[in-house]
Amino acid sequence: MKKILLLAVLALSPVLQGCVTAVATGVGAGALIAEDRRTTGTYLEDEGIELKAFHRLDEKFGNRVHINTTSFNRHALLTGEVPDQAARDEAEAIVRGIPNVKQVANELQIAGLSSLAERSNDSYLTSKVKIRFIDGRKFSANHVKVVSEGGTVFLMGLVKQREANDAVEITRTTGGVRKVVKVFEYLD
Known part of the structure; x- marks a missing residue:
C-alpha cells in the first residue's frame, strides 16, 4: 500500500x-x-486530526491560547498554554470529539502565552534532538516524533522498548532539555 x-x-x-x-x-x-x-491510512488520519484540531481550537479560542495538537497513530498530544483549567478541559474535549482520535494526552499548561523567542527556542531544541537521533544511528529518526514546549520534550511513536530507551537517553542528554515526556506506543 x-x-x-x-x-x-x-x-x-x-x-x-x-x-x-x-x-x-x-x-x-x-x-x-x-x-x-x-x-x-493512519498517517493521513493523523494529518487530518491535526488539521481539524487546529481549526476547531482556533474557532473556539482564537489568539487567547497557544495550543499545538500533534497526532501519531491517532493519539493526540496537546501542548502549549491556556489561561485556565476550563480552557484546558474544553480544548481536550474538542480534540476528543474529532473522529478517529483514540486517546488524548493533555499536556497544556495554565500559563501566559509563550513568546516568539520561546517558541523559536523550542523549534531549535526539536531540531537538535532530531539531529542527534540521526547522528546516533541507534534507530530510525522517522520512528519518533519530537515536540518541544517550554524546554520539555515530548516523544511520540510506535517503537520497541530499546528504541524508546535510546530516544530518551539521547533527548535527556541534549543541551537545553529540561524534561522528557514519553508518549510512546510499544511494539514489544
Missing part, C-alpha cells in the same frame, strides 16, 4: 503541479510515509 502511494505521488506530482519542487516534495513525503510504521 505504501509503495503504491509513493508511486502515485511520483507519477501525479508533475501532472498536478508542473514543477520540479512538487516532484521533490512528493518524493520526500512518499519516502517519509514509506519509512513510517503507521499505515498510510
